[in-house]
Amino acid sequence: MQDIHITGGAMTPFGRHPGVLAPELAQQAILKAMDDAGITKDEIQAIYCANVLGGMILGQLIVRDLGFAGIPVYNVENACASGATGVHLARHALLAQQYDTVLVFGIEQLTALGGGTIPLQRNDHKTELYAKAGMVLPAVYAMRGTRFLHERDATPADLAAVAVKNRHNGSLNEYAQQRTETTVEEVLASRMIADPLTLLQCCPSQVDGAAAVVLSTRPGKKQKPVKVLSSVVVSGIREEADDDILDAEITARAARQAYEQAGLGPQDVNVVELHDAFTIAELLYYEALGLAPRGEAVPLLRSGATRLGGRVPVNPSGGLLAKGHPLGATGVAQMVELMWHLQGRAGARQVAGARIGLAQCTGGGIAGVDHAASSVHLLGV
Template sequence: MSQMHVMGGAMTRFGRHEGVMAPELAQSAILAAVADSGLALGDIQAIYCANVLGGMILGQVILRDLGLDGIPVYNVENACASGATAVHLARHALLAGQYETVLVFGIEQLTQLGGGTIPLQRNDEKTDFYANAGMVLPAVYAMRATRFLHERDAKPADLAAVAVKNRHHGSLNEYAQQRSEVTLEQVLASRMIADPLTLLQCCPSQVDGAAALVLGNRPGPHAKDVRVLGSIVVSGLCEGARDDILDAEITARAARLAYEQSGVDPRDVGVVELHDAFTIAELLYYEALGLAAPGEAVPFLHSGATALGGRVPVNPSGGLLAKGHPLGATGVAQMVELMWQLQGRATGRQAGSPRIGVAQCTGGGIAGVDHAASSVHVLGV
């Protein structure tokens, strides 16, 4: 086996699911994904559960009621890249011939945490000097945004334009948490979180959701067979005193390896789901993924190329800014969206007829390292 097929997929609506426990939320995505694949639960040979904050052996707890206990269950945590990492690990097992059909799902219930930002390194204030200093992700991205405005002679409105685009996309997505459009003026006038990032330039922190994929060594029942052509997960490098915080080195490295593995040129990419936890991130990742030339992210955005109807729509789902970011589910949900886009099933937000899609997800903050992990997947029909 040289390639992995995406046989089926599904996700829940992202948002507040009050009174719904993690098993119920995850099971709805799991059952829908299995049905979409044309298989039965009994055909699944192994399961990968991606989660960040749900506690020990969550996969087994969720699957107990489905009668799938007894088969291998792998619980995967890699910060925001957990779901993408679970897909990557499942691919290893499939390509090795260990299994023929597996299920990967991600689940998170951030509404259970009571609000607030997610710390860079949870429960490690004593050993991580960033966490000890009170550093949080909005501040990290705000520093990148401030430097971006200075280096690129950009304006705060250029950052805000990303939120306007993605909230428009999200308004078309029945699974998105935020389904209302916003204007540039509304984004800029929203409450300041970490200068220059306002509230509407940050992904929602109170969100629940689950997503699931059935992966196998043969096509699913749909007319267009979606395959995973490339799958890369890398860790961050130790930063030096002269490192450029606009470089997004970890993502550029993952993207280069994924393109090499899949034999795909960035110019062939027709749709992208990327990790826009903050508006500045999307602009940086345009360049890291090779979609725009270095220094050209802002003109690329304003050209309309990344909007629906453009050359390479980015985050047609609404991205993390509008769809939401339930950590463990995000990477899986990105690939569910790409599956729908490549098969022409993204009702109301279809990005033309793409043949190649890219999913990019970074995860974690740790003192002295760019990101803890970054993943890039290349999907194709």
């Protein structure tokens, strides 16, 4: 199979950007990614724009003023997995030799929504019924957290420890929205959102940001090329009444396919960026990704293996809990973070000797399925 390279990437700081429109944020990331790759706009043959809530033809609106000469622009929406899905589709086009160099970017401006939880699917009566009954995403993850504490040898302090780890990592990341460290006591004392999840165990909902990568069948001109070793996107399977809510089946299925596609296993991974929208999610994904056997997520966390300097650091960027979660940008930003680590450019949070990185992103709250979509990518040098 032909090698697909990430030849350059960039992102904006995640946070509040008053007075800056979404197109301006996206354009900043796009131009920096092109410069990082050492290419001009004339070398880009197609563009993939990932966004969830920005409206129609946002990609064309964003690139209109950048001088691209009528090349195809694809707008991709797949909830929180939109950015990762954009990379997945772009890779397919490169493998099919439709193009040899493309740009993928993600953008979201959540501050424009005015706060509150992320809106769920509005075209489904069952999902609307669940939402009216209080089954918004924080409540769903709180149920998983409650079950986790009941079934596993775990305490609320273990959930809080995930936030402590990731906020520490975020303090080292100039692109993160939350750059202050915290303690287990502070996390547990923060305002209750949905028991057992407190405020500091939930990713910020007021955040804007953009990220971009250049993908090519040609090695990079300026930076050490990073290969996309595997790329998988799957959809959720209808749940039955007796399904285990701690199973994270959709992510486990995507991970199995990604490992098989790359000819690798969990033991080969050196650094992970995963979808920690809530603290309990990170623990569940340790097991779904094969980083820990079933029932062993808490021992893995307590051992320090997933901290910076540990065997397999998870969310060195600070993850969604600290870096923030501008929906369409998240999956692309994970790729940029991994690219920096694999190239030795991650600064104070650098994972030493990283050669294989894993990015995992889920998306979509629909009644009756685990998630609407899940993506797993393996990158390597």
